[in-house]
Amino acid sequence: MSSSRLRLILVCALVGACLGTASQILLINGRMKEFRSLAKLVVGGQMLMQQDDETERFLQDFYGTIIETIESAEMKRRALERVRALNPDLKDKECDVAIRVARTKGSAIFNILATGSDPKYTRIFLDAVLDEFISFRQSIREQARGKVLEQFLQEVVTRQKKMEDSMAALEKIRVRVDNLSTKSDQERIVMRLNTLRNQRDDLRLELKPVDTKDAARQPLEAKLGAAEQEIQSIEIELKRHEPDLSELRTLTEKSAMDKLAYEKLFELVCEKLPGIFDCRADYIAIQERASPSSENVEDWVLPIAVGAGGGGFLGALLGLFLSFLILQAPKPPQMPTAI
Numbered sequence: 529m530s531s532s533r534l535r536l537i538l539v540c541a542l543v544g545a546c547l548g549t550a551s552q553i554l555l556i557n558g559r560m561k562e563f564r565s566l567a568k569l570v571v572g573g574q575m576l577m578q579q580d581d582e583t584e585r586f587l588q589d590f591y592g593t594i595i596e597t598i599e600s601a602e603m604k605r606r607a608l609e610r611v612r613a614l615n616p617d618l619k620d621k622e623c624d625v626a627i628r629v630a631r632t633k634g635s636a637i638f639n640i641l642a643t644g645s646d647p648k649y650t651r652i653f654l655d656a657v658l659d660e661f662i663s664f665r666q667s668i669r670e671q672a673r674g675k676v677l678e679q680f681l682q683e684v685v686t687r688q689k690k691m692e693d694s695m696a697a698l699e700k701i702r703v704r705v706d707n708l709s710t711k712s713d714q715e716r717i718v719m720r721l722n723t724l725r726n727q728r729d730d731l732r733l734e735l736k737p738v739d740t741k742d743a744a745r746q747p748l749e750a751k752l753g754a755a756e757q758e759i760q761s762i763e764i765e766l767k768r769h770e771p772d773l774s775e776l777r778t779l780t781e782k783s784a785m786d787k788l789a790y791e792k793l794f795e796l797v798c799e800k801l802p803g804i805f806d807c808r809a810d811y812i813a814i815q816e817r818a819s820p821s822s823e824n825v826e827d828w829v830l831p832i833a834v835g836a837g838g839g840g841f842l843g844a845l846l847g848l849f850l851s852f853l854i855l856q857a858p859k860p861p862q863m864p865t866a867i
Contacts, residue, residue, distance in 0.1 A: 563647040563821040570815040571636040595629045607656035625653045647821035654818035687790040694783040
């Protein structure tokens with residue numbers, strides 16, 4: 529490579545490096561100032577004490593939900609409305625504030641970084657995001673507790689109504705059975721029936737050895753017929769009461785089961801209610817509120833080095849291309865040397 533060609537490449541590379549450096553300086557100086565404010569949230573509760581795989585997967589989803597919720601457009605909209613309502617004097621300083629959330633590795637601490645062009649507005653906006661997120665999560669918890677409590681109470685009311693219906697039906701059939709025949713009457717009739725059956729059996733035994741033509745047989749047969757007739761009458765009477773008695777037994781068992789189910793459910797509700805309203809089960813609290821905003825000063829070394837290197841490389845390529853064109857150009861005719 530000739531020296532003139534090398535000089536051209538070096539000059540173009542130097543010019544390109546200077547232009548690249550100048551463009552990076554102009555680009556950095558042309559940017560608006562950025563101010564950053566930092567806040568922290570901490571997650572705690574009983575679920576963090578467990579170490580099984582299922583709990584770990586649940587926590588990862590839980591953490592991801594927290595990050596997405598804080599960075600969502602809805603939280604920014606809520607925070608903007610809050611700032612406008614509580615700080616109307618900052619209306620002329622409104623600016624777009626970027627919110628980014630990162631969890632500290634190996635912990636349940638979330639770092640929330642707000643970046644904006646006005647230091648005071650950025651810090652106040654970040655505080656508003658924290659307050660709106662805590663308020664939003666509290667409302668979600670209240671709704672969930674309300675639904676669970678409503679389901680419990682609805683089940684209790686249903687079981688109570690079922691128990692009361694069973695008790696009313698039992699009382700109704702009990703009154704009817706008592707009107708038809710009291711318990712003592714039932715016992716008396718059953719005892720009478722057993723006595724008559726024993727007498728019938730005894731008469732049958734007495735009749736077996738007695739000849740059919742014997743005069744003593746007729747009184748025995750008359751007694752046997754009267755006993756059998758009374759037995760049939762009592763059995764008919766008992767059968768007439770049997771459906772009511774059977775229904776009474778069925779309703780008594782059903783009423784006892786419904787009452788037991790209601791009492792167990794009531795005990796369960798009493799056990800679960802403290803857990804439903806216990807906010808210590810899992811919580812998210814503000815560990816650090818928004819810090820005073822500080823200006824984000826970028827490192828100029830790397831951007832300028834990239835600009836100088838890129839410009840020099842492009843300049844060198846341009847110099848190489850120009851030198852190639854010069855070599856390919858036709859040379860001018862030379863004048864003959866004088867004799």
